[in-house]
Amino acid sequence: MKNDQPDSGRRRLLAGSAATIAAATLGREAAAQAAAPAAPAAKPALPGYVAWKNQDHMIVHTSTTIETKRSAFGTSIVTPSDRLYIRNNLPAPDASIVANRDAWQMAVEGVRQPRTLSVADLKGMGLETMATVLQCSGNGRGYFADKPSGTKWSVGAAGCVLWSGVPVRTVVAALGGLADGARFMTGTGGETLPAGIDPKTIMVERSVPVRTFEDALLAWEMNGDPLPHAHGGPLRLIVPGYSGVNNIKYIKRLAFTEQETEAAIQKTGYRMSPPGAKGDPSHPSVWEMDVKSWINGPAPEAGTVKAGWVQIQGVAMGGTRSLRRIDVSLDGGQSWQEARFVGPDLGRFAWRQFVLPVQLKPGQYMLASRAQDVQFNWQVEASPENGGGYLNSGWRSHAFPLTVA
Amino acid sequence: MKNDQPDSGRRRLLAGSAATIAAATLGREAAAQAAAPAAPAAKPALPGYVAWKNQDHMIVHTSTTIETKRSAFGTSIVTPSDRLYIRNNLPAPDASIVANRDAWQMAVEGVRQPRTLSVADLKGMGLETMATVLQCSGNGRGYFADKPSGTKWSVGAAGCVLWSGVPVRTVVAALGGLADGARFMTGTGGETLPAGIDPKTIMVERSVPVRTFEDALLAWEMNGDPLPHAHGGPLRLIVPGYSGVNNIKYIKRLAFTEQETEAAIQKTGYRMSPPGAKGDPSHPSVWEMDVKSWINGPAPEAGTVKAGWVQIQGVAMGGTRSLRRIDVSLDGGQSWQEARFVGPDLGRFAWRQFVLPVQLKPGQYMLASRAQDVQFNWQVEASPENGGGYLNSGWRSHAFPLTVA
Numbered sequence: 177m178k179n180d181q182p183d184s185g186r187r188r189l190l191a192g193s194a195a196t197i198a199a200a201t202l203g204r205e206a207a208a209q210a211a212a213p214a215a216p217a218a219k220p221a222l223p224g225y226v227a228w229k230n231q232d233h234m235i236v237h238t239s240t241t242i243e244t245k246r247s248a249f250g251t252s253i254v255t256p257s258d259r260l261y262i263r264n265n266l267p268a269p270d271a272s273i274v275a276n277r278d279a280w281q282m283a284v285e286g287v288r289q290p291r292t293l294s295v296a297d298l299k300g301m302g303l304e305t306m307a308t309v310l311q312c313s314g315n316g317r318g319y320f321a322d323k324p325s326g327t328k329w330s331v332g333a334a335g336c337v338l339w340s341g342v343p344v345r346t347v348v349a350a351l352g353g354l355a356d357g358a359r360f361m362t363g364t365g366g367e368t369l370p371a372g373i374d375p376k377t378i379m380v381e382r383s384v385p386v387r388t389f390e391d392a393l394l395a396w397e398m399n400g401d402p403l404p405h406a407h408g409g410p411l412r413l414i415v416p417g418y419s420g421v422n423n424i425k426y427i428k429r430l431a432f433t434e435q436e437t438e439a440a441i442q443k444t445g446y447r448m449s450p451p452g453a454k455g456d457p458s459h460p461s462v463w464e465m466d467v468k469s470w471i472n473g474p475a476p477e478a479g480t481v482k483a484g485w486v487q488i489q490g491v492a493m494g495g496t497r498s499l500r501r502i503d504v505s506l507d508g509g510q511s512w513q514e515a516r517f518v519g520p521d522l523g524r525f526a527w528r529q530f531v532l533p534v535q536l537k538p539g540q541y542m543l544a545s546r547a548q549d550v551q552f553n554w555q556v557e558a559s560p561e562n563g564g565g566y567l568n569s570g571w572r573s574h575a576f577p578l579t580v581a
Numbered sequence: 582m583k584n585d586q587p588d589s590g591r592r593r594l595l596a597g598s599a600a601t602i603a604a605a606t607l608g609r610e611a612a613a614q615a616a617a618p619a620a621p622a623a624k625p626a627l628p629g630y631v632a633w634k635n636q637d638h639m640i641v642h643t644s645t646t647i648e649t650k651r652s653a654f655g656t657s658i659v660t661p662s663d664r665l666y667i668r669n670n671l672p673a674p675d676a677s678i679v680a681n682r683d684a685w686q687m688a689v690e691g692v693r694q695p696r697t698l699s700v701a702d703l704k705g706m707g708l709e710t711m712a713t714v715l716q717c718s719g720n721g722r723g724y725f726a727d728k729p730s731g732t733k734w735s736v737g738a739a740g741c742v743l744w745s746g747v748p749v750r751t752v753v754a755a756l757g758g759l760a761d762g763a764r765f766m767t768g769t770g771g772e773t774l775p776a777g778i779d780p781k782t783i784m785v786e787r788s789v790p791v792r793t794f795e796d797a798l799l800a801w802e803m804n805g806d807p808l809p810h811a812h813g814g815p816l817r818l819i820v821p822g823y824s825g826v827n828n829i830k831y832i833k834r835l836a837f838t839e840q841e842t843e844a845a846i847q848k849t850g851y852r853m854s855p856p857g858a859k860g861d862p863s864h865p866s867v868w869e870m871d872v873k874s875w876i877n878g879p880a881p882e883a884g885t886v887k888a889g890w891v892q893i894q895g896v897a898m899g900g901t902r903s904l905r906r907i908d909v910s911l912d913g914g915q916s917w918q919e920a921r922f923v924g925p926d927l928g929r930f931a932w933r934q935f936v937l938p939v940q941l942k943p944g945q946y947m948l949a950s951r952a953q954d955v956q957f958n959w960q961v962e963a964s965p966e967n968g969g970g971y972l973n974s975g976w977r978s979h980a981f982p983l984t985v986a
Contacts, residue, residue, distance in 0.1 A: 250805035251710055252743040254659060259805075300890035303936045305656055305924030338657040338924075400655035400664075485705035519710030519743075520927040531708045 225271070226262055226406050233259040235332060240264040243332030246476040246576075251489055253519050253529050254307065255335030257399045262406060263312045263333060265380050265441065266367040269426050273366070277402060277410035280366075282394070286432025288352030295396055295410050302346040306393060306416065307522035309493045310337050313419040313446055313462045316559075316568030322451055324565030331470045331574065336491070336527045339414050341395035344430070348389060358432035361389050363413040366426030376439050382422050382446075383436040384415055384463055391416045391525070394427070416525035417496030419465050419567065421446055436461075449563035465495040467555045468569035469502060469530070469547040471576065480579040483538050488515070492547035493527040501548040504532040508542030508575055509557070515545070536580045544575035630676070631667055631811050638664040640737060645669040648737030651881040651981075656894055658924050658934050659712070660740030662804045667811060668717045668738060670785050670846065671772040674831050678771070682807060682815035685771075687799070691837025693757030700801055700815050707751040709798060711821065712927035714898045715742050718824040718851055718867045721964075721973030727856055729970030736875045736979065741896070741932045744819050746800035749835070753794060763837035766794050768818040771831035781844050787827050787851075788841040789820055789868055796821045796930070799832070821930035822901030824870050824972065826851055841866075854968035870900040872960045873974035874907060874935070874952035876981065885984040888943050893920070897952035898932040906953040909937040913947030913980055914962070920950070941985045949980035 220236040222229055233248035242262040249255060273280060278296035293301075311334035318328030327333075344361070348354060365380035393414040396403055403409030408425025415422045421441070436442055436457075446462040447455025469492035474481045492502045498521075503512040515532035522528075530545070546555045558570035568574075625641040627634055638653035647667040654660060678685060683701035698706075716739035723733030732738075749766070753759060770785035798819040801808055808814030813830025820827045826846070841847055841862075851867040852860025874897035879886045897907045903926075908917040920937035927933075935950070951960045963975035973979075 250802055251708060251745040252802055252805040253710060254743060254805060256805040257661075299892065302938065303656060303892040303894055303923060305658060305934060307925055338659060340656040340924075397655055397657055400657040400659060400661040487704065487708040489708055518708060519745075520712055520925065520931070522925040522927075526925070529710060533707065 225268065228258065228404075229262075230256075230258040237327045237329075241327040241329075243329055244335065246331050246470075246472055248332075249335075249472050249491065251473075251519075251529060253336055253522060253526070254338055254399065257401060257404065257407075260310070260335040260337065260407065261312065261333045263327070263420060264425075265421070266365070266369075266378065268405060269366050269368055271405050273426065274402070274405045274409050277396065280410040282411060282427055283429045284347060284351055284431075285429065286355045286358050287348055288355055291351055293347070298342045298347065298394055298411070299396070301350055302342040303340065304343045304346075304393060305338060305340045306414075307336055307338050307526035308414060308416045309465065309525065309527050310335055310423060311420055311465055311493075313421050313566045314564065316570075316574065317565035319568055319570070319573035320559075320561055320565050321573075322561050324451070324561075324563060326565050331472075333420070336522070338399050338522075339393055339395040340397035341393045341411075341414070344389045344392040344394060344413075347394065347430075348432075354386070354389075354432050357434045358386050360384065360433045360436055361386050361392065361415075362429075362431045362433045362437050363422075363424035363427050364429035364431070365424050366428035379439050380424065380441060381437045381439040382424060382442055383433065384418055384422050386432060388415050388418065389432070394430075417465060418463050422463065446564065446566065448560075448566060451561045451563055453563045455563060462564070462566045465493065466559070466567060466569040467494050467497070467499070467547050467549045467553050469493070469545040469555055469571070470574045471504070471543045471545050475578060476576055479577060480581060481536070483536055483580050485533060485535050488532045488534055488543060490530055490545050491527040492517075492530055492545065494524060494547070494549040496524065497549040497551055497553075498524040499528055499547055500550045500552070502528075502530040503546050503548075504530075505544040505546075505575075506534065506536075506541045509544050509546075509572060512546070538580050541578045541580060542575050543578055544571050546571040630673065633663065633809075634667075635661075635663045642732045642734075646732040646734075648734055649740065651736050651875075651877055653737075654740075654877050654896065656878075656924075656934060658741055658927060658931070659743055659804065662806060662809065662812075665715070665740040665742065665812065666717065666738045668732070668825060669830075670826070671770070671774075671783065673810060674771050674773055676810050678831065679807070679810045679814050682801065685815040687816060687832055688834045689752060689756055689836075690834065691760045691763050692753055693760055696756055698752070703747045703752065703799055703816070704801070706755055707747040708745065709748045709751075710743060710745045711798060711819075712741055712743050712931035713819060713821045714870065714930065714932050715740055715825055715828060716870055716898075718826050718971045719969065721975075721979065722970035724973055724975070724978035725964075725966055725970050726978075727966050729856070729966075729968060731970050736877075738825070741927070743804050743927075744798055744800040745802035746798045746816075746819070749794045749797040749799060749818075752799065752835075753837075759791070759794075759837050762839045763791050765789065765838045765841055766791050766797065766820075767834075767836045767838045767842050768827075768829035768832050769834035769836070770829050771833035784844050785829065785846060786842045786844040787829060787847055788838065789823055789827050791837060793820050793823065794837070799835075822870060823868050827868065851969065851971065853965075853971060856966045856968055858968045860968060867969070867971045870898065871964070871972060871974040872899050872902070872904070872952050872954045872958050874898070874950040874960055874976070875979045876909070876948045876950050880983060881981055884982060885986060886941070888941055888985050890938060890940050893937045893939055893948060895935055895950050896932040897922075897935055897950065899929060899952070899954040901929065902954040902956055902958075903929040904933055904952055905955045905957070907933075907935040908951050908953075909935075910949040910951075910980075911939065911941075911946045914949050914951075914977060917951070943985050946983045946985060947980050948983055949976050951976040
């Protein structure tokens with residue numbers, strides 16, 4: 177459970193100062209009003225390219241791996257952009273690419289009439305808005321018992337995001353439909369690759385089953401803003417229900433192909449290999465996300481609340497399917513109570529928020545949740561350990577202890 | 582239509598500088614990256630208490646009346662907090678009230694077991710999340726022909742917002758139900774009133790029909806953040822489908838009463854009086870919002886686009902009812918085409934986004950929209966002129982001209 181309380185050291189440091197505690201726990205506007213002295217930097221600060229994020233709500237693992245605190249998701253379904261996680265496989269292209277967003281170009285191949293389209297072209301072709309869970313393939317890695325290498329994400333490499341853009345199926349239809357033999361949709365990121373290295377070894381290029389094009393979106397807006405550069409702007413491929421790496425940032429090429437890309441990130445990376453082993457094409461690719469849920473409140477980091485009525489709340493997702501049920505356990509899975517979904521349903525690729533009101537007496541509790549999708553698939557108790565530490569959706573390891581005083 | 586192009590003067594001023602144009606039209610992160618020199622302050626700057634808002638997207642009428650630019654709503658349904666409009670009837674209470682949000686107290690009266698509850702108490706009682714249109718009673722005032730006094734809002738004193746809090750019906754049930762004879766739900770704001778003035782003449786206290794308590798929410802969170810102080814935090818009464826003034830900020834008293842409050846803001850203010858006349862209790866109160874829609878793109882401020890395919894998009898709301906249809910006109914209402922709702926439906930109190938793809942040839946167009954609710958009520962062509970300039974939902978005055986080159 178250590179990964180679940182990443183902030184305890186910092187909080188101890190701050191414990192003596194009411195003003196700095198206020199600054200750490202309140203929204204930015206209140207913090208600014210309080211004019212608190214700067215807190216000692218016990219945790220790495222946000223790097224410059226995401227300085228616009230809210231430091232109070234983020235856990236900075238490295239400059240390119242930054243997660244949302246479990247206490248910071250709120251209960252408004254949509255994850256505010258200023259606390260959405262960051263995970264980049266390569267340094268981003270120069271920020272100048274968002275100076276003229278409409279001029280960004282993307283080649284479309286593997287259609288009957290291949291063409292290069294600008295964002296301006298795409299904006300004229302169609303408009304759709306959808307909510308999806310964006311979740312890093314390695315979210316939950318920190319909960320695997322055998323500690324695979326890679327960032328030890330807890331729950332916060334995920335968010336529920338509103339995207340606007342043009343449906344891929346609309347673009348495909350406008351270009352005459354898919355070419356014969358297309359079995360994969362392959363997206364290529366626009367990152368600048370260093371010279372002198374075989375591009376295939378480092379480029380961000382991913383293939384997903386071709387059927388995904390029916391739901392996929394080419395997005396230029398996120399949560400009401402032009403898609404931030406740090407999240408892939410000017411243009412990102414959104415593959416709903418598929419883990420983060422498949423949602424290609426700065427997309428410069430969208431190809432419908434007979435074969436999967438030979439890029440290392442596809443061929444050997446993001447594979448469900450056995451523990452301790454490297455990936456190879458014989459292992460399943462990290463594609464669709466599983467049914468999963470976790471509890472975000474009360475007090476996931478403090479770990480203690482007063483006795484009385486408490487609304488236990490969290491989020492649940494079905495991967496590519498809607499949910500039918502969510503259960504909550506107070507005793508680490510020995511017994512379960514059905515909880516209630518709350519708030520508008522943003523569609524099968526979004527997550528849903530749930531709540532269970534309980535009257536808690538003093539004592540020790542272990543809060544867990546398990547979701548079930550409309551095809552009656554339950555969230556698993558434990559996900560299989562794997563070499564890359566991917567797709568951890570096990571309810572047992574995502575539980576957290578709560579002390580009621 | 583002058584009110585629709587509030588920024589044209591500023592844009593002309595900036596026309597010579599590519600860097601400042603980038604700063605004015607891009608997101609903040611891009612602007613920061615571009616390190617543009619400061620633009621000349623041709624428009625009033627945001628006041629300090631809302632300095633966290635995005636200046637590029639706001640029109641500052643006065644320090645307490647600030648609207649969203651028509652071009653700034655985006656197409657992600659939910660209005661980002663950093664560009665949601667501001668309209669305050671009184672100076673806000675001291676910002677120190679959000680230093681300990683859970684300690685804020687509200688008296689509940691007119692129930693069988695009256696009680697004063699803290700936000701902490703309320704958080705234990707229930708949790709609901711909903712989307713509502715928050716719209717100033719005077720939104721659209723600038724489009725009334727006889728120019729009633731008051732802020733000349735165009736479309737931007739409105740937004741679609743996600744709220745989290747406890748349903749009022751849950752609180753009422755916990756306190757034994759409504760007392761006999763309750764005909765109104767009366768909310769009182771926690772603003773500090775100046776001494777030496779009869780409180781009734783200036784206090785923010787509004788009564789709405791008691792039936793509204795079934796849908797109302799006591800909200801402590803907005804769009805995933807603790808409710809900003811500028812928007813009524815720590816606690817605000819949300820009366821879904823009712824215009825802004827009825828959604829009491831800093832609520833300190835919620836009373837179920839036999840009579841409407843005697844406060845001037847209810848008795849004579851916010852009444853649908855005849856043009857030129859002051860309000861009195863014989864005039865209808867400004868309560869429920871009407872079915873309404875408007876177009877936000879393309880180019881509501883620039884007013885010019887290139888010929889070709891264009892996605893005409895906007896927002897439509899049903900007040901207290903869901904929508905069944907939305908039409909768009911390119912010729913100022915001489916002919917109509919049915920448009921398509923896009924994106925998830927956030928419920929009957931939210932707005933919906935719509936789109937109509939059209940191939941535009943060079944020429945002059947007048948873009949209008951009209952919505953119809955599930956009870957077959959059409960948005961009106963023109964709202965009745967009234968003394969306060971309230972509830973303007975007429976489609977004709979909300980149209981805007983577009984030049985296609």
